[in-house]
Amino acid sequence: MLGIYDNEMKLEFASKSTNEAFARISVAAFASQLDPTIDELADIKTAVSEAVTNCIIHGYENTIGIVKIECKLKDNSIEIQISDTGKGIVDVEQAKKPLYTTKANLERSGMGFTIMESFMDEFKVESIPEIGTKITMKKYINKEKQEET
Amino acid sequence: MDCIYVPKDKLLTFKLSEDIDDNQTDKLRRKIDNEITRFLPRKTIFDFSNVTFMDSAGIGMLLGRYKLIKMLGGELAITNANKQVEKIFELSRNIKNNSNSGG
Structure with a gap:
């Protein structure tokens, strides 16, 4: 971990659905250093829950693999990467359709993807069949407060 | 989750109390379907007072219950959803409306 970010963390855990709550609460706890509103924190928790659920039920199809989360804080933003090395998505554009x-x-x-896309400010899906899927999303915290000042 | 049935009104109320995600939906689905098929209520209420979090797995589960309740000729209502839960409902309504009008 290098110094271009204000803070960073990594999490790895088994793809069990009992870990969904652990994942979203951990990321929310890490994000709380940016002093987000309750609503912003709820958006982050929901988006993380969707991404992790996808890794578990689609990526690994309920077999056991490792789900990875990386979070990076910079200024007033949090970037969250959630990835699996599961079966991947053949047609990402189709998968993103509501x-x-x-x-x-x-x-x-x-x-799932529609929630991540609408609750976060930036959202990207990268996937290679049989290799895995990586979601990258970013949220700017206290955006409204900063726009006011 | 608690379940209360009022026979004179044929009213079934589920007081949900857990975080509703993919880890909880299978268990909830089984319990709820059991009660619905047992009582055949005229109206079913999902009370969200004690739910702090729900994601799209919850929406999928509720849509499934909605179909079952409709098929049995009943009505469904959702009450006391907090802001986070309401936001998920709102998004699912918007998606549904867009897909109906936009084709």
Whole structure:
């Protein structure tokens, strides 16, 4: 970890759904040093929950693999990378479409990417089939407060 | 999660109390479907007073229950959702409206 960021952290954990709460609470705890509002923190928790759930149910399809999270703070922003080395996504554009799901029979809503995209300020999906998927998202904290001053 | 049934009103209320994510939905789905098929309520209420967090796994679970309740001729209502939960509902309504009008 080098000094171009104000602070950084990494997390690695097994792809078990019991870790979804652990992941979103850990990232929220780390983000709280930027003094976010309750709403901003809720947005971050929701986006992280969606990304981690995707790694577990789509990336590894409920087999056990490792989910990685990296967070970087710089000025008033948090960048969050969430990745797996699972089966990857063949057509990312299709996967990003609202309500698209490969698992409709399991009552999946198909909203995961749409939530990440609308709750965060920047959002990117990189995926290679059979190699894995990496989500990079960024949120600017206290944006409204800063625009006012 | 607590479940209260009022026979004279055929009213079934689920008081949800956990973080509703992919880790919880299977368990909730089983319990809720059990109660619904047992009582065949006219109205089912999901009370979110004690829910601090829900993600899209919760939406998927609720849509599934909605279909079951409709099929059995009942009504569904959601009450006391906090801001985080309401934001998820709002986004899912917007997506639904856009996909209906925009094709």
